[in-house]
Amino acid sequence: MVIEIPELLGKAEVQAIRAQLEAADWHDGRGTAGHRAISVKTNLQLRLDDPLAQELGARLVQRLGQTPLFIASALPAKIMPPRFNRYEDKGAYGNHVDNAIFAVPGAQSHVRTDLSATIFLSDPDEYDGGELVIDDLFGGHRVKLPAGHMILYPGSSLHRVTPVTRGTRFAAFTWIQSFVAQDQQRRLLFDLDSAIQDLTADHPDHGGIDTLTNVYHNLLRQWSTT
Numbered sequence: 001m002v003i004e005i006p007e008l009l010g011k012a013e014v015q016a017i018r019a020q021l022e023a024a025d026w027h028d029g030r031g032t033a034g035h036r037a038i039s040v041k042t043n044l045q046l047r048l049d050d051p052l053a054q055e056l057g058a059r060l061v062q063r064l065g066q067t068p069l070f071i072a073s074a075l076p077a078k079i080m081p082p083r084f085n086r087y088e089d090k091g092a093y094g095n096h097v098d099n100a101i102f103a104v105p106g107a108q109s110h111v112r113t114d115l116s117a118t119i120f121l122s123d124p125d126e127y128d129g130g131e132l133v134i135d136d137l138f139g140g141h142r143v144k145l146p147a148g149h150m151i152l153y154p155g156s157s158l159h160r161v162t163p164v165t166r167g168t169r170f171a172a173f174t175w176i177q178s179f180v181a182q183d184q185q186r187r188l189l190f191d192l193d194s195a196i197q198d199l200t201a202d203h204p205d206h207g208g209i210d211t212l213t214n215v216y217h218n219l220l221r222q223w224s225t226t
């Protein structure tokens with residue numbers, strides 16, 4: 001499932017983050033690419049131990065934890081510290097697949113990348129190209145969202161960022177380990193949860209809501225891997 005989380009950050013927040021990113025210490029992004037991805041990656045990134053990346057990343061993780069649509073669709077168990085990238089001058093990231101498992105820097109834990117996420121930090125009219133193209137079972141999605149919006153997609157998808165031919169594209173990106181590893185199971189739970197929310201809003205006293213809620217939690221108990 002590919003799902004858009006609108007307005008994860010407000011306009012003023014994006015502006016403040018952008019001012020910090022524009023003055024930041026950028027490095028060749030190939031330093032963090034796997035052995036196949038390295039040949040198709042031409043962008044800049046903040047170093048993982050850059051204090052600015054750590055501070056902004058922690059804020060993003062905190063915000064994700066307060067975002068009901070993210071919680072309901074991702075069922076997050078662990079979130080990798082977000083990273084920051086910058087594409088310009090025809091910079092691109094060709095077709096690649098993200099690592100299945102990442103070690104969390106400075107911790108003894110790992111994150112299985114059930115979901116990948118990009119948080120756009122530039123508005124679409126600031127650059128040409130720079131679309132995130134995601135291949136999933138239902139074909140290709142071309143994604144270019146307003147600054148502050150996030151796209152969530154299965155970590156199992158091949159994906160790429162097309163060359164940025166004008167302007168600069170800033171983004172944050174991360175990976176999420178979900179309580180439910182399988183994308184199709186997460187989709188069913190998300191649809192069921194959304195239907196329960198709608199029913200509760202329209203018919204709060206309907207007894208069927210308890211049954212459906214019970215089914216939701218029993219499926220989550222069966223399917224969760226932690």
Ligand SMILES: O=C(O)CCC(=O)C(=O)O
Nearest residue numbers: 085098118132161171173
């Ligand atoms: O910049 C993006 O939207 C995605 C970046 C990406 O796919 C990656 O760094 O693995």
Ligand SMILES: [Fe+2]
Nearest residue numbers: 096097098159
């Ligand atoms: Fe990627």
